[in-house]
Amino acid sequence: MTTLTLAVRDSGTMLRRNLRHMRRYPSLTFMLVGMPVVFLLLFVYVFGGTLGNGLGGASGGREAYANYVVPGILLMAVAGTAQGTAITVAMDMTEGIIARFRTMAIFRPSVLTGHVLGAVIQTMLGLAIVVGVALLVGFRPDANPIEWLAAAAVLAMIAFALTWLSVALGLFAKTVESASNLPMPLVLLPFLGSGFVPTDSMPTAVRWFAEYQPFTPIMETLRGLLLGTGIGNNAIAAAAWCTAITVVAFWWAKRLYNRNTAR
Template sequence: MSTTYVVRDSMTMLRRNLRHLSRYPSLALMLLAVPIVFLLMFVYVFGGTLGAGLPVDGGGTRADYLTYLVPGIWIMTVASVANGTAVSVAIDRTGGMFARFRTMDIARVSVLTGHVLGAVTRTLLALSVMIVFALLLGFRSDAGFVGWLGAAGLVLLLAFSFTWLTVAMGLAAGSIETASNTPLVLMVLPFVSSGFVPTEQMPAGLRHFAEHQPFTPIIETLRALTAGTPVGHEGWIAVGWCTVIGVTGYLWARRQFARVPVR
């Protein structure tokens, strides 16, 4: 099948996913609500105390903690949308839609690509809202155009990678309930990273784990890009983690989709 047909069928599946979003606005609100609640809670409930523990001269303020926190909240937003993608894939899988699609004269890859492109679109919309919301709370950045462009590129790569992983999780799940629970690890891991507190304040064993799991270099890279400071080697580690996650998710998803029975 030619590339033209693959692109055409992928765009058709993308429109299908976006129509589902417009028909179920409560789902979009829920995907936004979780990161917004975390942002408000950590800034206004814990921000004063956690800000004082930041590694700045004289301790940080609530405003300093907001600046520190925002990149981690962006990661939570990406993970939240990816979690919803696993559920939507499981609904199509258990409801027989994938089996029907496999009997149709369409590019097979377009079925999964439509879910991925739809999730990335939702992620960009959610992140746009989160950036505006953070600015209203007082978030400020010293980054220039290049820094923001780099941050946007990294978040887009992360969203693409996580979505393929959660698509695979949704396909592998035996039920919708399982699909909604399996990706929760993506929501938990940011808490055991540098997203909310510096890793230097953690116990030795936990600190070692936090510094070597995928989220910490990604968050630190976003933090440097939005602050206008040098990224260093963390940037390459972040891109490497995103690439590994994306390739693993894609191969796993393709293998699971091939096992879907044809009806």
């Protein structure tokens, strides 16, 4: 059996393992999806009227704000799933299962690959639920099928990047509790970007951070694809950020995993 065949076989086995965990413990998935849905309902129905008027004048209102806020909510959902991935990785590293895997003839990186693929699948399923709720509360995209596919690709790209980062954070954490806290800033980044209000309404220092942090170009790319607003250079910046995060996080996760499993 070649190394590639072994890698594919064992990665598939670890993927099935993680998907079974999702099926047996659906409460974690519901919790990760529930938070962005609660924020969506809160901002649309409580703040949406006022904030929507600020976006579109007197003709703005709640529907205008629902259209504006959904990309930020989608990024919150991606970041929330990343937090769950860090927890499951930390559980594997602290509960002894890795020691058992070391005694088996398996492709060692397949453990991480299974976590990553399972988390990306979980993220995309969660995003589908969030989009469904958004449509019910007034989200009205005008994207064609190609633009929907492009938006899904952007979300898959950032999900893949943040999943590798969360895997690294789970490996870095000493306990499951600390692993649940380390990815928390990712959930807050949409608030400090263009997720909930335009960046030009912010004070200068906050606006500078909001415009140059990684989530803002991703959210603006999603708005452009789904709502027809201008994208400009945001798509290039989004791809660059996702690539950089993936490369750095993959290298960090691989180094931590090799160090931890060598003990």
